[in-house]
Amino acid sequence: MNSKLELKIMDEPQLKRDLGLLRATMLGVGGAISAGGFVTIGYAAGLAGYAIVPVVFVSGFISLLTMFSYAELGTAIPLAGGEYTFSKVAYGGLISFFTGWFEWLSNMFYTALSAIGFAYAISYIFPQINIPLMAVIVVIIFACVNLRGVKATGTAEVIITVAVLIIMAIFVLGGWSYTQGTQTPPSPFPFSLIGTFAAASFLFDLYLGGEAVAASQAEIKNPGRNIPIAIVLSGAILIMLYTSVIAISVGIVPPAILKDQSSPIAFVAQQAMGPAGGILVTIGLAIAGLAATNESIMAQSRVLYAMGRDGYLPKQFCKVHKRFCTPYVAVIVCAIFTAIFTATGLVNFVVYAVNLGFIIGFTIVNLSLIKLRKIAPHLKRPFKVPLYPLTPIAGIATCLFLILFIEPSVLVLGLELGVVALLVYYIRMVGYVRIRIALGGISFGLGVFAAFAAYLLSNNIIVLRDAPAGVSTLFLWILVFISVVQILAGLLHVTASEQ
Amino acid sequence: MRIRRTLSKIFGLAQIAVGALAMVFAFLSFYNIFGTQTILGISGESAGLYLWVFIIFGLLSAISGIFLLYEQQT
Numbered sequence: 378m379n380s381k382l383e384l385k386i387m388d389e390p391q392l393k394r395d396l397g398l399l400r401a402t403m404l405g406v407g408g409a410i411s412a413g414g415f416v417t418i419g420y421a422a423g424l425a426g427y428a429i430v431p432v433v434f435v436s437g438f439i440s441l442l443t444m445f446s447y448a449e450l451g452t453a454i455p456l457a458g459g460e461y462t463f464s465k466v467a468y469g470g471l472i473s474f475f476t477g478w479f480e481w482l483s484n485m486f487y488t489a490l491s492a493i494g495f496a497y498a499i500s501y502i503f504p505q506i507n508i509p510l511m512a513v514i515v516v517i518i519f520a521c522v523n524l525r526g527v528k529a530t531g532t533a534e535v536i537i538t539v540a541v542l543i544i545m546a547i548f549v550l551g552g553w554s555y556t557q558g559t560q561t562p563p564s565p566f567p568f569s570l571i572g573t574f575a576a577a578s579f580l581f582d583l584y585l586g587g588e589a590v591a592a593s594q595a596e597i598k599n600p601g602r603n604i605p606i607a608i609v610l611s612g613a614i615l616i617m618l619y620t621s622v623i624a625i626s627v628g629i630v631p632p633a634i635l636k637d638q639s640s641p642i643a644f645v646a647q648q649a650m651g652p653a654g655g656i657l658v659t660i661g662l663a664i665a666g667l668a669a670t671n672e673s674i675m676a677q678s679r680v681l682y683a684m685g686r687d688g689y690l691p692k693q694f695c696k697v698h699k700r701f702c703t704p705y706v707a708v709i710v711c712a713i714f715t716a717i718f719t720a721t722g723l724v725n726f727v728v729y730a731v732n733l734g735f736i737i738g739f740t741i742v743n744l745s746l747i748k749l750r751k752i753a754p755h756l757k758r759p760f761k762v763p764l765y766p767l768t769p770i771a772g773i774a775t776c777l778f779l780i781l782f783i784e785p786s787v788l789v790l791g792l793e794l795g796v797v798a799l800l801v802y803y804i805r806m807v808g809y810v811r812i813r814i815a816l817g818g819i820s821f822g823l824g825v826f827a828a829f830a831a832y833l834l835s836n837n838i839i840v841l842r843d844a845p846a847g848v849s850t851l852f853l854w855i856l857v858f859i860s861v862v863q864i865l866a867g868l869l870h871v872t873a874s875e876q
Numbered sequence: 877m878r879i880r881r882t883l884s885k886i887f888g889l890a891q892i893a894v895g896a897l898a899m900v901f902a903f904l905s906f907y908n909i910f911g912t913q914t915i916l917g918i919s920g921e922s923a924g925l926y927l928w929v930f931i932i933f934g935l936l937s938a939i940s941g942i943f944l945l946y947e948q949q950t
Binding site: 812813816819820823826840841842843844848859862863865866867869870872873 | 887915937940
C-alpha cells in the first residue's frame with residue numbers, strides 16, 4: 378500500500394508550493410465566511426429560536442470532528458483533490474468517483490451561493506443592480522484571478538479575510554456595547570428539539586472552509602506542519618466568530634424578527650449602530666462573498682484536476698499552465714458551469730445542495746480515515762486524529778444524523794445527481810467495447826419496438842383515425858424501414874465489439 | 877473491411893436521420909402540428925408521455941448512429 382502511494386505521489390504533476398501557514402489559515406477562514414452563510418442565519422434563528430447560539434457553537438464542534446480527519450489525511454496523502462483523493466486511496470473505483478463528483482458539485486453550488494450572496498449584499502446599497510448578472514461577473518473575475526496563479530489567489534484571500542474579520546469585530550464590539558445595561562441576556566430555554574437539529578443541519582455550510590485547506594495541500598509549504606495547524610486554527614476562529622456574531626444578533630433583535638430579514642446581520646447592525654453600521658456590515662458581507670467565491674473556485678478546480686489526473690474525467694482537466702502553474706482547463710470548465718448556474722439565482726436550492734453534498738463528503742472522509750488506519754497502518758502520518766476511533770465515528774454519526782433534517786426534496790435531488798454520476802462513471806470507465814455492446818442491445822431493442830408497432834398497424838390493432846388514404850400504408854413502411862435500420866445497426870455494433 | 881466501414885457509415889447516418897426525425901415528430905405531435913394528435917389518436921393528456929417516448933427513442937438512435945459513423949478503426 379505504501380509503495381503504491383509513493384508511486385502515486387511521484388506521478389503527481391507538480392503545482393507551486395506557495396501557501397504558508399497564514400495564507401493556508403486564511404484560505405480556510407475566507408472560504409467559510411461567505412455572504413451566503415450570514416444570510417442563512419436569519420432562517421436558522423427562526424427554526425431554533427434563542428437556542429441558535431448553542432446550535433452554532435455545537436455545529437462548529439461537529440465540523441471540527443471531521444476537520445481532524447482532514448488534517449490527518451491531508452498530511453499523510455499530500456496530493457491535490459481533498460476528500461476525493463482520500464476516498465480514492467482508501468476505496469478507489471466507484472466510491473471515489475462518487476465522492477469527487479459530489480465534492481465538485483458542492484463546491485460549484487457553494488461558489489454560486491457566495492457570488493449570489495455578494496450580489497444580494499451590495500444590492501442593500503445599490504438596489505438597482507441586476508443580481509444574477511452581478512453574480513456572474515464576480516464568478517468570471519475570480520476565475521481570471523485563479524487562472525493567474527495560486528500566489529495571487531492566496532494574497533487576495535489574506536487581504537479580504539482580514540478586512541472581513543475587522544468589520545465583524547467592529548460589529549461584535551458595537552453590538553456588545555449597545556446591549557450593555559439595556560438588554561437582559563436571552564435564555565435558550567425553552568426550545569424546540571426538532572427545530573434545533575433542523576437549524577444545525579441548515580447551518581452546516583457555515584463551517585465549510587477548513588476542507589479547502591486539505592484540497593489545496595499540493596500547494597501548501599511544509600504540509601506536515603502547516604495543514605493540521607491551519608485546519609484547526611481556522612475552525613477555532615470560525616467558531617469564535619459565528620458564536621459571538623449570533624449571540625450579539627439575537628441579543629439585539631429577537632429570532633422571530635430576525636428570520637424575516639433578507640440580510641439579518643446588516644439589519645442588526647443598523648439597529649445597534651445606525652445606518653452607518655448597516656452599510657459597514659454590508660461592505661463586510663460583500664467582501665466575504667468575494668473571498669468565498671475566490672476560494673471555492675480554487676477548490677472545485679482542484680477536484681476536477683484530480684479526477685482528470687486519475688482518468689475518471691478527460692485528461693485535459695489536469696493540464697497545468699506553463700507560465701502560471703495552474704490547472705487552467707479545470708478552472709475554465711468550473712467557471713463556465715458555475716456561471717451558468719449562478720445566472721439562475723436559485724439561492725435556497727443552492728444552500729440545501731451545498732449542505733447535502735458536504736455532509737456526504739464529510740462522512741466519506743471519516744470512513745476513509747478508518748479504512749486507511751486498517752489497511753495502511755505504517756503510512757507516514759505527521760498528524761494523527763486525537764481519541765481515535767471515537768473522533769471519526771462521532772463525525773460519521775453526527776453527519777448521518779444531520780441528513781435526517783435535510784429537506785426531502787433535496788434528498789431526491791441528491792439521488793438524481795447520484796444517478797447522473799453513475800451514468801457518467803459507466804460511460805467513462807467501462808471502455809469502448811462494452812459501450813458498443815450496450816449500443817448494439819439498444820439498437821436491437823429499438824428495432825424490435827418499431828417492428829412490433831408495424832405489426833400492430835398492419836393488423837389494424839392500431840388504427841390511424843381521420844388519416845388521408847395511403848398515410849396508414851406510408852406509416853407502415855416507415856416503421857419497417859426503421860426496424861430494419863435499427864436491427865442492422867445493432868448487428869454492426871455487436872460485431873464491432875468482437876473485433 | 878471497406879464494406880463494413882461503408883455499411884457502418886450508411887447505417888450510422890440512417891440512425892442519426894431516424895433519431896432526428898423522431899425528435900422532430902415528438903414536437904409535431906406534442907403541439908398538434910398538422911393534426912398529428914388526431915391522426916395518431918393521441919389524447920391531450922397523454923401528449924407529454926408520447927413526447928418523452930419519441931425524444932428518448934430519437935436520442936438513443938442518434939447516439940448509436942454517431943458511434944457507428946465515427947467507428948474506431950482497428
